[in-house]
Amino acid sequence: MLSNTGARPKSPTAFNLPQLLLALIIGTIGGAVFAYFQLPLPWMLGAMTFTTIASLAGLQMQVQRRIRMPMSAVIGVMLGAAFTPDLIDRLATWSVTIFGLFIYVLVACSLVMIYLRKVARYDLQTAYFSSSPGGLSEMTLVGAEMGADERVIGLSHALRILLVVMALPFLFQLFGDYVPTDSMLPPGSSMNMPLTDWGLLIACAIIGAPLAKMLRIPAPFLVGPVILSGAIHIAGITNQGPPGFLIAAAQVVIGGSVGCRFVGVAVKEVLRTMIVAFGSTAILLLSAVAGSMILQQITDVPWHVLVLAFAPGGLAEMSLVALAIGSDVAFVATHHIFRIAMVVILAPSAFRLFNKIWLVPKKQQL
Numbered sequence: 001m002l003s004n005t006g007a008r009p010k011s012p013t014a015f016n017l018p019q020l021l022l023a024l025i026i027g028t029i030g031g032a033v034f035a036y037f038q039l040p041l042p043w044m045l046g047a048m049t050f051t052t053i054a055s056l057a058g059l060q061m062q063v064q065r066r067i068r069m070p071m072s073a074v075i076g077v078m079l080g081a082a083f084t085p086d087l088i089d090r091l092a093t094w095s096v097t098i099f100g101l102f103i104y105v106l107v108a109c110s111l112v113m114i115y116l117r118k119v120a121r122y123d124l125q126t127a128y129f130s131s132s133p134g135g136l137s138e139m140t141l142v143g144a145e146m147g148a149d150e151r152v153i154g155l156s157h158a159l160r161i162l163l164v165v166m167a168l169p170f171l172f173q174l175f176g177d178y179v180p181t182d183s184m185l186p187p188g189s190s191m192n193m194p195l196t197d198w199g200l201l202i203a204c205a206i207i208g209a210p211l212a213k214m215l216r217i218p219a220p221f222l223v224g225p226v227i228l229s230g231a232i233h234i235a236g237i238t239n240q241g242p243p244g245f246l247i248a249a250a251q252v253v254i255g256g257s258v259g260c261r262f263v264g265v266a267v268k269e270v271l272r273t274m275i276v277a278f279g280s281t282a283i284l285l286l287s288a289v290a291g292s293m294i295l296q297q298i299t300d301v302p303w304h305v306l307v308l309a310f311a312p313g314g315l316a317e318m319s320l321v322a323l324a325i326g327s328d329v330a331f332v333a334t335h336h337i338f339r340i341a342m343v344v345i346l347a348p349s350a351f352r353l354f355n356k357i358w359l360v361p362k363k364q365q366l
Contacts, residue, residue, distance in 0.1 A: 015064055023061035026050050027256035031248065035184045040169030041324040043186065043251035044317065051259025052162065056267050063257035069221040071253040073205040074242055075316050076222045078188075078250075080204065080229020081241035082329035087234055093299050094331065097306065098338050100295045104310050105342050108133055108287040112280045120276045122152065128351055130156040133284050133312030134343040138218075142348045152273065158261040159270075159277035164285065164313035165258070165321065172304070172325050186251070186324070188244030197240040204228040218344045222316055223337055230330070254316050284312045301331070309335035 030050025034042030055061060109131045116127035129143030136157035144150035189197075204225050212224030232238055242250075262270060285307075292306035308322045315336040322332035 015066065016062060019060055019062045020064060020067060022054075022059065023051055023063050023256045023260055024252065026054050026059075026061070027063075027252045027259070031252050031255070032184075040173055041251075041321055043248040044255035044320055045166060045169065047252040047255030048162065048165065048258045051256045052262055053259075055259055055262040056265070056270060059263070061256075061260050061263055063253055063260050068253055068257045069209070070205070071250040072219075072222040072316055073209060073225045074246055074250040075254065075320065076208060076225030077201050077204050077229040078242050078247055078323075079319050079329060079333045080226045080231075081233050081239070082323075082333070083230035083233045084330070085234055085236050087330055090331075093301065094334065096299050097295055097301060097309065097331075098335060100291060101310060101335055101339060102342060104287060104291045105133060105339065107291075108284050108312070109347075111283050111287060115279055115283055116276070119279065123148070125149075125351075126152050129153045129347070131280065132157075132343045132347050133160075134314075134340050135218075135347065136161065136314075138344045139347065142351075146351060154261075155265065155269070155273045156277055156280070158258070159274050160281050160284070160312060161258060161314050161317060163274075163277060163281045164311055165317045167285075168308070168311060168313070168318075168321055169324060183244075185244035186247045188242055188247050189240045191243050193240045197238045200232055200238050201229070201240065201242060204232065218340045219315055219337075226333060226337070251320060254314075254320070258314075258317070281312075288312070305331060308332045310339075312339075315340055 027047030030046035031043035034046030112131035125148035140154040208224030209221040212220030288310035292303040296303040319333040
């Protein structure tokens with residue numbers, strides 16, 4: 001969370017019940033309004049829109065990490081339910097598209113970095129850590145250690161996620177075959193599912209995060225449950241997922257947490273950074289579309305599915321977009337897990353190497 005004084009909040013993770021309740025109430029109202037008017041991905045986008053507006057209006061709200069993480073586990077279990085037994089037959093194709101994703105990350109990062117240096121006039125460190133298509137928290141923290149402007153990095157990534165997640169569902173509605181559901185709640189399993197299925201899904205949510213943290217997997221609260229839930233669904237042990245109302249609640253929390261990132265940020269600063277973010281986001285999305293068109297010819301995976309798999313939104317957010325649009329959720333979620341891993345693992349190391357080879361000798365010449 002950013003403040004308009006340039007300083008960090010005293011305790012950004014401190015639990016504040018009134019601020020949490022305010023965020024959830026505003027987010028729920030936004031979700032209900034979007035669902036009533038049958039707008040795309042209503043519970044997440046509605047919550048995101050309403051909390052962003054409220055944040056910029058000066059309301060003090062927050063969705064603490066300890067609230068977002070359990071809801072991320074719910075989304076993870078839901079995404080894992082999309083991993084069906086026939087997935088094994090498609091893994092050969094996925095290896096090609098994951099390699100294509102690696103090339104996309106390199107090319108897109110390079111193009112955005114050039115844009116931020118030449119057009120936005122960011123310093124090298126800030127441009128580098130603002131250009132990555134993922135890793136908001138990691139890039140902000142590591143960038144600050146490397147001498148970059150952490151406020152610009154954090155705001156740039158928050159705006160990237162906001163712009164991508166807001167744009168794609170509407171673009172698919174306008175130019176694709178996506179038709180939002182007329183149901184108020186997203187599809188999900190019945191509350192009356194067998195207790196054994198309830199137990200399996202709850203176990204995936206509870207055990208998945210600690211297991212992923214132990215293995216040092218990025219985004220453990222989301223990825224861990226995805227892996228465990230995917231494993232039991234691929235094995236055919238269960239075909240159930242979380243109920244629709246729980247998925248809606250998780251989407252409100254995810255969307256609200258994105259909107260609350262703008263609490264304390266001056267509107268002028270948001271608008272100034274958003275102008276730059278429009279350009280960088282356009283480069284990332286156009287690169288994703290171009291790469292998708294090429295890979296479609298090689299793999300026969302539809303280009304619009306590849307766009308969702310490459311699009312630089314958050315893992316939870318983009319997977320939910322894929323679910324709402326009816327695309328291959330398992331394919332999209334898996335590629336976003338790899339994208340985040342690539343960015344979080346490789347970007348800091350690559351910058352240290354770049355700094356050692358290029359920046360240090362250049363400074364010595366001066």
